[in-house]
Amino acid sequence: MTVTTVVSGTPPGPTRAAEGERTAYPTQVCRPPTSAAAEAVVRLEGVEVRLGGLPILRDIDLALEPGRCHGLVGGNGSGKTTLMRATLGLVRLSAGRIERQQISGPGRAMAVFGPRLLHPGRRARTELALRVWGGGGSQADIDAAWTQARIPSDSVRCGTLSLGQAHRLSLAAALAQRPRLLVLDEPTVGLDTASVTWLREGLRALVDGGTCVWISSHDLSEIEQVVDTITLLEGGRLVRTEPMSAFRAAADQVRVDGAEPEVLRERLVAAGATVQPAPDGPLLVSGMTPGAIGALASAERLTLTELTPVRPALGTWLAARAEEAVAR
Helix, strand or coil, X not given: CCCCEEEECCCCCCCXXXXXXXXXXXXXXXXXXXXXXXXXXXXXXXXXXXXXXXXXXXXXXXXXXXXXXXXXECCCCCCHHHHHHHHCCCCCCCEEEEEEECCCCCCCEEEECCCCCCCCCCEHHHHHHHHHHHCCCCHHHHHHHHHHHCCCCCCCEHHXXXXXXXXXXXXXXXXXXXXXXXXXXXXXXXXXXXXXXXXHHHHHHHHHCCCEEEEECCCHHHHHHHCCEEEEEECCEEEEEEEHHHHHCCCCEEEEEECCHHHHHHHHHHCCCEEEECCCCCEEEECCCHHHHHHHHHHCCCCEEEEEEECCCHHHHHHHHHHHHHHC
């Protein structure tokens, strides 16, 4: 059974195998879920892609679960877009296996690979209608998506749209389908603040309804807000996959200040915390939660003037995870 995927833009043609490469391509299958594999909408095992003899993806194992927003991050050229296209069957595998669960049929899997993959001479309303109809949507879905796209007139042609308008049009068409799998590559490019908020809320509604959302982005601040699981890809290799809850729990330091800082420091050390001075004056406390610090201060009748969890930047945290993986 083949996978029907509605994609913004024209998919690439078949990739010719370089001399000496295998031409018997590995399997990409779609089947109803079984008790052992029902957890993942898509499962990749040992996936490799070589283009022109060069390794683009190497030994990728990844599972994308329903009802979760998965983030994919990495540097330029790390293979993020190729991985997404390969997962959708738009790039041939050189090795490995991709198994897709219940995403066969119109509108079951959808993707947006950029804001400018529109027919420039086509009216924006027609472009949106073709995309929604192609995904099996109804007239009501088209009307709702058009309202969400916020294009000023039915007669506007795609070639005259701004970057943000073009991207919002593509995203509105995709979100209207309520697909089982939604793949978005750099979805916030060109969007204004209101559109980013609209997209964030729309994605969360889809996830809450059971959709598997997969986002690739360099906008780490937005990734931090929307994803449930994050995957770091570098040099075509999967460095690490972790739930975002691990990052959100990584605030292992707390900035603390009070009316009697020396007494406060002594009490915290006595309670087993590690305390060091922050560059700007307050104490940096490790090994105790803000709640525990507040309870200690209350019990000791110490007045606190600051009690702030300190979380590393997501980029710094990801770099640390990459170093840990390399060191293993």
